[in-house]
Amino acid sequence: MRRFPLTPALRMYYRRKAVYKMENKQFDSSLARPLTSSLEWSSFKLNADGMIPVIVQDDQNDEVLMLAYMNGEAWQKTLETGLMTYYSRSRNELWVKGLTSGHFQYVRSLKIDCDRDTILARVIQVGAACHTGNRSCFYTELA
């Protein structure tokens, strides 16, 4: 609650700030919380590339958004920041989802399957999960 009247100049300042924030899809630090995992990375079963596939599910409507891969570094970074971080197999580098697009994925929960070779992450998805602009990467129907 503001305790002073807004001058036209101040009003303009706040509006510009809000628009800037929206346009730049600024990071909401209150949603990104560090996590502690009940199991170590070393207890997971990795694929031939030393990575683990991660199914990403929308925490709000249960939609499956994408599948990506984590290596140990991406896993640690995800826990430390509370932001989904993957290993990009095409670019061969760590990939903080949303860092360039603003479409961050705030981690809500993480689970591992019975074989300990797949992670299921529930996230708050900002904007679109898919680089095509679709909310989910699974927009192509086969059958």
Place this chain on the structure above:
Amino acid sequence: MRRFPLTPALRMYYRRKAVYKMENKQFDSSLARPLTSSLEWSSFKLNADGMIPVIVQDDQNDEVLMLAYMNGEAWQKTLETGLMTYYSRSRNELWVKGLTSGHFQYVRSLKIDCDRDTILARVIQVGAACHTGNRSCFYTELA
């Protein structure tokens, strides 16, 4: 609707048949329908093992049940039968889900992601998807 009265013997026969069906988790052929895919297997991007990961989602409550892998043969078999069929990497053989456990997965829909390297299947799951008896393989919470 039966148009004749049930004798005690007939009643017993029908009850035994129903119990047998339940106990043996018999296959419900009306749920397994052949499918035609809008895209060929050859247009998918396979992993190093020539396979594609498949996310399996419960069509009734959107729960993510498991992740498994298909090769070309498993894909064709899935389309032909309407029953989720995978390639078992541990047993090195085709694996019609439910054939030994009765826990069939009737295909409801199939989608492919933007990179064409992951399939999302929505299924009617009989019983438990997980060999541990859990409905979903993702019952272990990490964070």
